[in-house]
Amino acid sequence: MTRPRVKICCISSITEAKLAVAYGASALGLVGHMPSGPGVIDDELIADIARKVPPPVASFLLTSQQQVPGIVAHYQRVHTTTIQIVDELENRDYEALRKALPHVKLVQVIHVQNERSVAEAIAISQQVDALLLDSGSPDKAVKELGGTGRVHDWSLSRQIVQQAATPVFLAGGLRPDNVKAAIEAVQPFGLDLCSGVRTNGQLDEAKLAAFFQAIG
Helix, strand or coil, X not given: CCCCEEEECCCCCHHHHHHHHHXXXXXXXXXXXXXXXXXXXXXXXXXXXXXXXXXXCEEEEEECCCCHHHHHHHHHHHCCCEEEECCCCHHHXXXXXXXXXXXXXXXXXXXXXXXXXHHHHHHHCCCCCEEEEECCECCCCCCECCCCCCCXXXXXXXXXXXXXXXXXXXXXXXXXXXXXXXXXXXXXXXXXXXXXXXXXXXXXXXXXXXXXXXXX
């Protein structure tokens, strides 16, 4: 099996971005305003980091906006290569979003909770450039839209990988000590992690090195 791509999320500075890239990250996640969760930085910093990410490394804007105009406005403040939609897109209006931003890649987060999540992912995979399977709880009073550090049911994620029409990233509680098992169980295109390579909220070089060593 081909080694999965790695996206390091919750990047909070130019220094963290450079460290993640130096260890082999294919993409960096830059977290905009969220109702809860780690890694939020202001749009000015997101734009600054995105400008300095060397190609071909991708820069992902994590947006909690759910309507096309809000997502477009958020993107226009930061100009990343990719938009990661962490909540449900209203009316699943991906066509309108593509028309507004034809040069930007779209990644939809699916919070894997049950078999309904599988059906949702398969349907949406026809309309986006990639899926990202996470362990949030968007139905809570204060929405959890990522960065929980929790592992979800990998058997559901495996079903999505097998049936989706687009590449799939696996997120949710990945660490150096469980990532090999995750890859074997799910066989994703890519891996996405935040808390698993951090200590006290800061990117931890030793954990980063251990993670990349674990995936071979």
